[in-house]
Amino acid sequence: MYHSLTFNLNKKKKTIYYFFVALLSSTIFACQSSVDQSQSNESKATNSVKPLVEKVLTAEEQEALTPDKVLSMLKEGNRRFVVGTLTARDHSAQVRNSTFAQYPKAVILSCLDSRVPVEDVFDRGIGDIFVGRVAGNFVNVDLLGSMEFGCKVAGAKLVLVLGHEHCGAVKSAIDDVELGNITAMLSKIKPAVDLVSDFEGEKTSQNEAFVHEVCLSNVKNTIKEIRTNSLILKEMESKGGIKIIGAVYDMSTGEVEFLEE
Numbered sequence: 001m002y003h004s005l006t007f008n009l010n011k012k013k014k015t016i017y018y019f020f021v022a023l024l025s026s027t028i029f030a031c032q033s034s035v036d037q038s039q040s041n042e043s044k045a046t047n048s049v050k051p052l053v054e055k056v057l058t059a060e061e062q063e064a065l066t067p068d069k070v071l072s073m074l075k076e077g078n079r080r081f082v083v084g085t086l087t088a089r090d091h092s093a094q095v096r097n098s099t100f101a102q103y104p105k106a107v108i109l110s111c112l113d114s115r116v117p118v119e120d121v122f123d124r125g126i127g128d129i130f131v132g133r134v135a136g137n138f139v140n141v142d143l144l145g146s147m148e149f150g151c152k153v154a155g156a157k158l159v160l161v162l163g164h165e166h167c168g169a170v171k172s173a174i175d176d177v178e179l180g181n182i183t184a185m186l187s188k189i190k191p192a193v194d195l196v197s198d199f200e201g202e203k204t205s206q207n208e209a210f211v212h213e214v215c216l217s218n219v220k221n222t223i224k225e226i227r228t229n230s231l232i233l234k235e236m237e238s239k240g241g242i243k244i245i246g247a248v249y250d251m252s253t254g255e256v257e258f259l260e261e
């Protein structure tokens with residue numbers, strides 16, 4: 001009995017020991033390979049690309065842009081982001097060159113999510129785009145005012161509403177989360193949940209297909225809200241001065257899917 005107990009204990013200890021050795025080696029290997037990867041990326045970047053002192057857009061250059069041209073610039077920028085060939089910029093020079101004026105190309109409304117680095121996602125630099133952010137990328141009077149400033153006053157040619165997959169705000173709206181000011185904030189996203197009430201399948205935040213549908217519905221609903229509640233932007237759009245477009249950012253690939261109408 002005693003021997004068998006000791007044997008079992010030893011066996012358990014050995015199993016635990018092997019488990020930790022395996023865990024440790026896999027962790028070390030993972031760390032090492034990520035260090036190797038970042039070193040090789042760094043050396044690739046420093047060998048092949050020199051920082052550019054990009055010219056900040058002038059009023060005349062901005063005036064010459066069209067909404068479609070800006071849209072294709074954002075698409076091309078996103079391609080560079082996806083394949084890892086982002087433009088190397090001299091940010092401190094750009095800061096100095098844009099001190100007294102700005103003539104950005106677009107207004108982008110994004111979620112608050114830290115995993116969506118908007119300028120990088122479209123390979124844009126300082127003075128290139130206005131970025132408005134709020135969890136769940138909806139609009140209220142303040143964001144509409146900001147968009148009107150960006151387009152009507154500062155000359156941007158495109159309004160892009162950028163949702164993203166796996167959005168915590170969208171999931172919380174689906175789950176009817178109630179907490180402090182978050183409750184009121186989520187009430188702005190809930191209409192998007194109601195708009196897909198005919199979804200066939202489990203309507204919970206656990207169901208990725210449903211979360212995706214609500215994400216799309218939320219982007220489309222935000223665009224509808226912009227057109228309904230901003231006469232300025234609606235008029236600019238109808239005269240062809242700007243375009244208002246939706247898009248969804250894919251967390252796993254970095255790719256942006258543009259929802260053109």
Ligand SMILES: [Zn+2]
Pocket residue numbers: 111112113135136164166167168169170
């Ligand atoms: Zn989000």
